[in-house]
Amino acid sequence: MMQAGTLYLLTAGVFLGLDFLGIKFLIRPIFERHVGDLLAEPLRLGPAALFYLVYVAGLLWMVSWPALKAADPMQALIGGMVLGLLCYGTYEMTNYATLAAWSWEQVIVDSIWGTVLTGFSAWAGVAVMSGRLA
Numbered sequence: 001m002m003q004a005g006t007l008y009l010l011t012a013g014v015f016l017g018l019d020f021l022g023i024k025f026l027i028r029p030i031f032e033r034h035v036g037d038l039l040a041e042p043l044r045l046g047p048a049a050l051f052y053l054v055y056v057a058g059l060l061w062m063v064s065w066p067a068l069k070a071a072d073p074m075q076a077l078i079g080g081m082v083l084g085l086l087c088y089g090t091y092e093m094t095n096y097a098t099l100a101a102w103s104w105e106q107v108i109v110d111s112i113w114g115t116v117l118t119g120f121s122a123w124a125g126v127a128v129m130s131g132r133l134a
Contacts, residue, residue: 003129007064011125012056015117019052022113030110034103056121059083064122073127080122081115088114 031039063083067076091114092107126132 003068004060004065007068007125007129008056008060010128011060011064011121012052014124015056015059015121016052018117018121022117026113027110030103030105034106035099035101038101055087059118059122060125064126067122067126068129071130071132073123073130073132076126077119077123079119081119083122084115084118085111087118 028039059080063079064076067073067079089111092102092111096102096104096107
Protein backbone atom coordinates (compact mmCIF):
# COMPACT_ATOMS: atom_id res chain seq x y z
CA MET A 1 0.00 0.00 0.00
CA MET A 2 2.89 2.35 0.80
CA GLN A 3 4.37 1.70 -2.65
CA ALA A 4 1.07 2.64 -4.35
CA GLY A 5 0.85 5.84 -2.30
CA THR A 6 4.39 6.81 -3.20
CA LEU A 7 3.76 6.05 -6.88
CA TYR A 8 0.60 8.18 -6.73
CA LEU A 9 2.41 11.13 -5.15
CA LEU A 10 5.30 10.95 -7.63
CA THR A 11 3.02 10.68 -10.64
CA ALA A 12 0.68 13.41 -9.40
CA GLY A 13 3.60 15.72 -8.64
CA VAL A 14 5.02 15.35 -12.15
CA PHE A 15 1.58 15.64 -13.74
CA LEU A 16 0.53 18.73 -11.76
CA GLY A 17 3.85 20.50 -12.13
CA LEU A 18 4.03 20.01 -15.87
CA ASP A 19 0.34 20.70 -16.43
CA PHE A 20 0.59 23.99 -14.54
CA LEU A 21 3.33 25.09 -16.96
CA GLY A 22 1.56 23.65 -20.00
CA ILE A 23 -1.74 25.34 -19.20
CA LYS A 24 -0.08 28.68 -18.46
CA PHE A 25 2.22 28.87 -21.48
CA LEU A 26 0.66 26.58 -24.10
CA ILE A 27 -3.01 25.78 -23.56
CA ARG A 28 -4.47 28.93 -22.00
CA PRO A 29 -3.21 31.33 -24.71
CA ILE A 30 -4.82 29.16 -27.40
CA PHE A 31 -8.07 28.81 -25.48
CA GLU A 32 -8.16 32.59 -24.81
CA ARG A 33 -7.88 33.23 -28.54
CA HIS A 34 -10.77 30.95 -29.46
CA VAL A 35 -13.10 30.73 -26.47
CA GLY A 36 -11.80 33.39 -24.09
CA ASP A 37 -15.31 34.59 -23.23
CA LEU A 38 -16.14 31.08 -21.93
CA LEU A 39 -13.18 30.79 -19.52
CA ALA A 40 -14.02 30.96 -15.82
CA GLU A 41 -12.44 33.82 -13.87
CA PRO A 42 -11.31 32.88 -11.35
CA LEU A 43 -10.54 29.25 -12.12
CA ARG A 44 -12.86 26.85 -10.31
CA LEU A 45 -10.31 24.98 -8.20
CA GLY A 46 -12.70 22.35 -6.77
CA PRO A 47 -13.56 20.68 -10.08
CA ALA A 48 -9.93 20.99 -11.21
CA ALA A 49 -8.69 19.28 -8.04
CA LEU A 50 -11.29 16.53 -8.40
CA PHE A 51 -10.20 15.91 -11.99
CA TYR A 52 -6.52 15.64 -11.03
CA LEU A 53 -7.20 13.31 -8.08
CA VAL A 54 -9.36 10.95 -10.14
CA TYR A 55 -7.36 11.11 -13.38
CA VAL A 56 -4.05 10.26 -11.69
CA ALA A 57 -5.77 7.45 -9.74
CA GLY A 58 -7.13 6.06 -13.02
CA LEU A 59 -3.71 6.38 -14.62
CA LEU A 60 -2.17 4.37 -11.80
CA TRP A 61 -4.91 1.72 -11.90
CA MET A 62 -4.83 1.17 -15.65
CA VAL A 63 -1.21 1.94 -16.56
CA SER A 64 1.37 2.68 -13.89
CA TRP A 65 0.74 -0.09 -11.38
CA PRO A 66 0.86 -2.89 -14.00
CA ALA A 67 3.99 -1.31 -15.49
CA LEU A 68 5.62 -1.07 -12.07
CA LYS A 69 4.85 -4.73 -11.37
CA ALA A 70 6.51 -5.57 -14.69
CA ALA A 71 9.38 -3.17 -13.85
CA ASP A 72 8.85 -1.63 -17.29
CA PRO A 73 8.79 2.18 -17.48
CA MET A 74 8.36 2.01 -21.27
CA GLN A 75 5.11 0.11 -20.74
CA ALA A 76 4.00 3.04 -18.55
CA LEU A 77 5.04 5.57 -21.20
CA ILE A 78 3.15 3.85 -24.01
CA GLY A 79 0.10 2.99 -21.93
CA GLY A 80 -0.01 6.51 -20.51
CA MET A 81 0.19 8.01 -23.96
CA VAL A 82 -2.69 5.83 -25.16
CA LEU A 83 -4.80 6.76 -22.12
CA GLY A 84 -3.92 10.45 -22.52
CA LEU A 85 -4.89 10.45 -26.18
CA LEU A 86 -8.17 8.70 -25.41
CA CYS A 87 -9.11 11.04 -22.56
CA TYR A 88 -7.91 14.36 -23.94
CA GLY A 89 -9.00 13.41 -27.44
CA THR A 90 -12.51 12.59 -26.21
CA TYR A 91 -12.76 15.97 -24.48
CA GLU A 92 -11.44 17.86 -27.49
CA MET A 93 -13.40 16.06 -30.20
CA THR A 94 -16.63 16.31 -28.19
CA ASN A 95 -16.12 20.05 -27.77
CA TYR A 96 -15.25 20.44 -31.45
CA ALA A 97 -18.38 18.52 -32.42
CA THR A 98 -20.70 20.53 -30.16
CA LEU A 99 -19.25 24.04 -29.71
CA ALA A 100 -19.22 26.45 -32.63
CA ALA A 101 -16.18 28.43 -31.49
CA TRP A 102 -13.98 25.37 -30.82
CA SER A 103 -11.02 25.15 -33.19
CA TRP A 104 -8.84 22.49 -34.73
CA GLU A 105 -5.89 24.25 -33.11
CA GLN A 106 -7.37 23.52 -29.67
CA VAL A 107 -8.10 19.92 -30.62
CA ILE A 108 -4.62 19.22 -31.93
CA VAL A 109 -2.54 21.08 -29.34
CA ASP A 110 -4.49 19.92 -26.27
CA SER A 111 -4.72 16.32 -27.50
CA ILE A 112 -0.97 16.19 -28.10
CA TRP A 113 -0.34 17.87 -24.74
CA GLY A 114 -2.56 15.39 -22.88
CA THR A 115 -0.95 12.45 -24.66
CA VAL A 116 2.61 13.53 -23.85
CA LEU A 117 1.78 14.73 -20.32
CA THR A 118 0.00 11.53 -19.32
CA GLY A 119 2.63 9.26 -20.85
CA PHE A 120 5.57 11.13 -19.38
CA SER A 121 3.98 11.34 -15.92
CA ALA A 122 3.32 7.59 -15.89
CA TRP A 123 6.84 6.88 -17.14
CA ALA A 124 8.47 9.15 -14.56
CA GLY A 125 6.60 7.62 -11.63
CA VAL A 126 7.37 4.06 -12.68
CA ALA A 127 10.98 4.88 -13.59
CA VAL A 128 11.66 6.37 -10.15
CA MET A 129 9.84 3.59 -8.29
CA SER A 130 11.57 0.82 -10.23
CA GLY A 131 14.99 2.37 -9.63
CA ARG A 132 15.56 3.20 -13.28
CA LEU A 133 15.58 6.93 -12.60
CA ALA A 134 17.02 7.88 -9.25
